[in-house]
Amino acid sequence: MTHFSTRAVLAAAAVSLVSVVTASPGTAMADPVKVGFVSTLSGPSAALGVHMRDGFMLALKEMGGKLGGQPTEVIVVDDELKPDVAVTKVKALIERDKVDLIAGVVFSNVMMAISRPVLENETFIVSGNSGPSPLAGKACSPFFFAASYQNDQNHEVMGKYAQDKGYRRVVLMTPNYQAGKDAMAGFKRHFKGEVVEEIFTPLGQLDFSAELAKISAANPDAVFTFMPGGMGVNLVKQYAQAGLSGKIPFLSAFTVDETTLPATQDAALGLMSGAQWAPSIDTPQNKAFVAAFEKEYGVVPSLYAAQGYDAASLIDGALKATGGKTADKAAFGKALAAAPFTSVRGGFTFNTNGFPIQDFYVVKAVKRPDGKYATQVEAKVFEKAQDAYVENCPLK
Amino acid sequence: MSPLAPAPAVPRPRAGIGQTAALMALLAAALALAYGLGSSYGAGLVTRTAILALAAVSLSFLIGQAGLVSFGHAAPLGIGAYAVLIAGEYDMTNILAVLPLAFGAAALFALATGAIALRTRGVYFIMITLAFAQMVFYVAASLSAFGGDDGMAIAARSTFFGARILKPDLHLALLAIALLAAAALGLEHLAASRYGLMLRAGRENETKLEALGLDPYRHRLIAISVAGGIAGVAGALLANQVEYVSPSTMNWHLSGELIVMVVLGGSRRLGGAVIGAMVVVLLDEALGRFTEHWKLGLGLVILGAVLFRGAEVRALLGKFSHG
């Protein structure tokens, strides 16, 4: 059994315990704006979090390291996709680092875990991705703003698209957790045909052969799926190899995007997704953003990157409106709600619940002339859409 | 255990009480200091340390005293956390009911799985405990009424007949330290008792114990249940601190980290686990501040600690530490 010098270890522990406990936030100089950026940077889904953070940091860099003209300090923390870890770290951001607001958060379980302590503390959250339904509806908060979407919306896009296309029989497949169930519910909101089968898979599944065999046997008009991160890569590769790609249309959300396309490559070509943004959106801001991102990081940005970028622009705009001050929370909240920035996705306004009113598209995975893979707008499905939960939100 | 390793020194439990007391004093002092400086974050860190130390101490009892390397100790911890969540959903928040419930549920789980796991030895034991923990993980992930894979926020921190005594973080911190002290001293006492002597004898030489007419099975089962129950209490405290419970609490990495704490601090004495918990929490904290790739640093520290605890180094340090 290993054992170390007890006294040495004890002494080291004592010293470091004292030093960490007493570590106080930097002595008050001209207070910079402090942003706590929470993202998933380790584990199988880290790619999403890396994109979102990179988008945010790119915007900050373009603005000379300042938001709203103020010197800005961004403290990035890794939530490890563990809600309890996230809560601990977010509490540290608020209590130790005294951040002015929290930004980022990829996954909704993390968002649901941190939202209560953060919002109870009346600290603002600007979501760079997650838009869970409780925060859009009953549990909405004047301190919460989503620079992304409400979770259900991209699924609704695909349901509407399937309906418009005249598909009658579809198979739905998602991981067995809340977001998966929400995805199915979102899809069915506008799809009126027959759902032949609902397949729930364990989270983090590697091998989809059993499910693909089932799908092949059921031979539906289309498959709708939601498999974020690595699961999506597994599924797309195996879907192509099973020879289903050309045969059964593959509709998805958060499954085929620029975080996974470098891995799936040709296997994903032609697959359809619901999104509120794609690199191909033709606005000057978006063209500049996509070019800058590719130049900075060498990869095509994903919607997570675009949302991270927009989150930074949104904060920047609001800070400009308040003259760089966040102390007056009502004023800062009002400034954020006005969405004083130009989103890379085009039109963007906030609804009463802090979620955007925006357009949604069906996008298709393509190979660009330069050999890189990206999504491309195929059709606009919703125009200036609001989410399904806003009526439940008491905020007016 | 490797036949080539020299016989390890057996814990002298009584000698550990002084160390345990010193460690509790250290935690309490750190807490006082944090409050003195108005660092509620520091206080939270002390609380987290105490909670993880509680779980680590119980695992240390299993590893150091009973010789049972459980690779699934996150499971009873998670069960304790879920006990708080589920009881809260049924409006049961009284701490006098919730903590015993967490202890009982986790101990019962440990008893049931231990009864099977104890039929195996060595690597099989390590793996079967891991397997049981994975099963609990998947069960928790399928509890859609309680958040499924996402987990959910607990209704409220535990109360004392309706009084929200744990609402102030200070109270939770004090409770965690007090329970840690109680558990550590209780386990020290248990280790020194007749039961503890027999448990260690079984760890050291099972064949002989059987030849003396004693099958250590029941002793071990008791140890597993007690350790599981204590881990359950730690889980209940963790749920109260974070106010959120999810299956990720039962991730096998946490089981691994608990082993790291026990071994880093030394499994000979229960206090070692407390030291290990301090080191791991602080390492997480310090490295996490320093770099995105903090896990690389943690890995290096762990590997280095295992590789370079060579006899020479120990002999050198031993002069100072055991003098």
Place this chain on the structure above:
Amino acid sequence: MAEPVLALDRLNKSFGALHVTRDVCLDIRPGEVHALIGPNGAGKTTLVSQIAGSLKPDSGRIRFAGEDVTRLGVAPRARRGLARVFQISNVVGAFTALENVAVAVLAASGGAFGMGRPALADPALRAKAQDVLDSVGLAGRMAVRAVEFSHGERRALELAMSLVQDPELLLLDEPMAGTGRAEGEKLTRLLLSLKGRIPMLLIEHDMTAVFTLADRVSVLIGGAVAATGEPAVIRSDPVVRKAYIGEDEAV
């Protein structure tokens, strides 16, 4: 005659094609020291394991202390008074002599689950341990860890752990192995002092010890009992001489 303490009735054990115990019948009478000898590979260890309960015979019965124990495991047999001293000294190396004996006392007395007071603070336990350590000549070594003991001392300690249990039968598996001449003689004297009080089954290579201690001797050859009888008879048995003892060793 009183019922034997231990009676083996046509025991058989095979490992695959290897028939290592063949129709072994053996009994040990109250108070008797019964030696079991045989060349290497005769199946002594397998037989001892079956008697102790760590190995189950393929067929045959074992009666011990008036009871059929064939299907019982090691621990239940030990609780019925079967005390085993292992071929390779089996004590808890990291424990002191006192702790070792305390373990044996507690295992025998059923106090093994006591969670109240510290075990070693019990004066009655200490007194009992002191007594038995005295009786095996380890009086001054109570607080020394067993790893620091010599072979002979460890053997004596193991014997002490057996004695403290008031055994019905001592199963001694080559107690002289690995001990020096002086230590061996000391051990022989110790066993001699117990003779008559506690029946023993002595498996031993050291013929001096065997002929000093044994009331009867059984010879195991090729897994079967070739002969049983008083030492003098065995010593002159031609089959035994030929197969095992060898002319020059036969004193």
Place this chain on the structure above:
Amino acid sequence: MTTALIVSQVLNGLQLGVILFLVAAGLTLVFGVMDFINLAHGVQYMLGAYLVAVSVAFTGHFGLGLVLGLLAALALGFVMEILVFRHLTRRDHLEQVLGTFGVILIVTEAVRMIFGSAPIAFPVPATLAGSVTLFPGLNYPVWRLVILGVGIAVAGLLWFLVNRTRIGMLVRAGSTHRETVSALGVDIDRLFLFVFAFGAMLAGLAGAMAGPLVSVEPTMGDRILIIAFVVIVVGGAGSIKGAFVAALLIGMVDTLGRAFVPDLLKSLVGRSAAATAGPALSSMLIYLLMAAILSVRPSGLFGGRTA
């Protein structure tokens, strides 16, 4: 339920089993020779996938890339053994668990620093892409058939190596009579070096076979590691035959469980209950199987000794 569906699910199960066998074989060999618990085996699987993916991209040729990648995996196996693992062989299991847990963290993070968190490309070689019609109504991906073939070939090769060669004899003897082998004058440490590196290469091969099917990212070894351990303890640690049988058993149970348990539950407890319980039960199935087998046979199906 059609015959084609059942046949394809059985093939799926076999093929998953074969991948598990490739991973578990190295693990069980290393355990057998030195009683060594190597948690870092999963990262060797991950490294194999990365090395082969990179070599294929670099050479532009799948076969050549595969060979180069596997050689690199072998070389890395030697390096890791010399740097880390040989210093852990004579420690107790606890320290092995701890030390190799540290190796997981280090290697995973190092790969992330070099290649990033995002999954990297590992396409199926063009000639082996797509699917073939096995019989009317049953199309099956060619690559999965390749995996089946490779796995069975490796199993045959291992059987030959272990049962018909001197080194195999030593490996078998080493797992049960370590002292005897040492007494024969065989340098057990050298034997371990080769077995370890070979095991690393086998894990790498498994990674390379799985690469075109799954997401190749730094933590891909995590989940497979746990299942591989389930395989070796169910089979009996140290036994190649056990690993083979257990791998196929677990591959089958896992796949068929996922394929049929939800439907089965639907007919038993109704649709909504089945929707939640089904996936949970099918993910637990292999652990249930393991617990059941170990409670009856504490040393696994073919395990002679308790570790």
